[in-house]
Amino acid sequence: MKQTLWKAYNSFSRKERQGILFLLLLTGTCMAVPSLWERFLPVQAEVYTADSTLSAEVAAFRSALLNSGKVFPGDAGSDVHRRRFTFDPNTIDATEWETLGLEKKVISNIQRYIARGGRFRRKEDLQKIYGLPPGLCDELMPFVRIGGQPPGAFRRYMGYRQDTAHGRYGQYVRHGQEEGPYRKAYNNRIPVLDINTADSSLWESLPGIGPVLAARIVKFRDKLGGFYAISQVGETYGLADSTFNKIQPSLRLHKVSLKKIDLNQMDEKSLAQHPYIRHKLARLIVLYRSNHGPFRQAEDLLGIPLVDDSIYRKIEHYIKTENSPL
Template sequence: MKQDLWSVYCRFSKKERQGIIILLVLTITCAAMPALWEYHTPPAIFLEQDSLFRADVRALRDVYLGNAVASRNMDSGRSKVERFHFDPNMLDTTGWMALGVSRQTAMTIQRYRMKGGRFRRKEDLLRIYGLPPALGKELLPYVSIPAGFKERDTTGLRQLKQRNISYVRRRFPALDINTADSAQWESLPGIGPVLAARIVRFREKLGGFYAIGQVGETFGLPDTTFNKIQPYLIMNKVSLKKLDINQTDEKSLAQHPYIRYKLARLIVLYRSNHGPFRRLEDLLGIPLVDDSIYRKIELYIKIENSPL
């Protein structure tokens, strides 16, 4: 008996062997990837990436040190730039640079405007990141924002929010999980032809549903989709197809989603060594069957003409 149980546990089906081979191939591939990457990636690429990184660091340093550098340039008089009146909402990058603003800061201003930012007051210029305070104060007298400029008009948006707009939510008909066909399943939100066919096929292999939650066990059905369709699922009548564990062969038992191959082998092996099952609870004598597994399969099995 112990030898038979050992052979059952160490014996794998064709699908299980294929899965083990695929897992081994993936493991070897993942382990070899670093060496393959280093072999096929020339060192020049890493040197180029390093040089780009250093350039970015220098650019960032220039932004942080821009305040001190600009102040020294203005104090020493070495930087003579043109001064003219300008609208900060219309000035391009070249114009900002003509005013003495660094290229990096000018590009920062342009990105700020592209994202919808606007200068509404002169003092907003002092809030620009990377603009030296001394330079900002020097440019304030030249800032000219048109008097007609107003903040974005949000009146229309407020009025739209205040309207009492009623949305008609689509309603779906209630669906009996034990009698609905594929077309009816497809009428539910998030269920296409593939999922509908899987649900029907899963129900047929089980022998019918005895609880709505079993629909969520369908292979490939996301939890979010099941939660979406669950309010429309009903169960009017339960009529389960049951397997006689004393008469059903190993292949037929293995096709049931809750039994599968290993348990089917052990059931047949138990019958061979102990004779026919007398009660359904005798399944608990099989090492693979615990209380949770027994509770799942007890409604799908039966014993006819139980031996005394």
């Protein structure tokens, strides 16, 4: 065995043997250095003085903040910031928000939202506050109490006034009547509106519908040329199915008056602006007119490969031809 190893060792050149010995020596040195370092150069206690110095600096900094009136959430002196009381987020002022533990920047966001006509309709709306820590939000949720007043837009639409004659501050009744269908509608929290005539402020009176969604619904309706079915409201971009199911009992369709487009007169760009047609189908409609001549009736649209029965049933309410009735 020894002869075999020696023979294998001698099979290397002189430089290769020197390289092998150098690598073995370097490996042994690397393995021995940590043990020798710990034995001859022990860690001095002064190494940890940095931690003590850092702790002292942190303590001094916190003390300076306390003296300036700023309080850490976990400090003993922050009891005022951890006070909990029942509150209405629509009515409390900046001082009360600060008492609940909110930062000034977050309070400013809330006040700006309310100043622009925004309103907290449910306690879950507290989660939408930009900058509010989720943990603090969860702490405050059990203490939220939304006041029993109808939204401002709904009050203006229904003609409500504050009822002070019977000592019911915060209660609203419609002008000229103490009770009636409008008051009952509010008490049941179901404001009813016509989907073809309601403006964005009325849409905002529905639960889960904010200014952005309200504007989208009105814009979608205008682009369509009016709604012919309540289910079309649910097609609005960004409107969740759960929200639509919640507001659907409040929606009514009293009168249908749709704006129709002429397949033979509209150019490609104008056709493409309709939500049910868009660019690809608009291009095919113009191409069909070029190859087959004007549409004789709306059903000729089925001759375009892209149009199946389900698509046609949506579009037929909004199209006409020169020879078809209005």
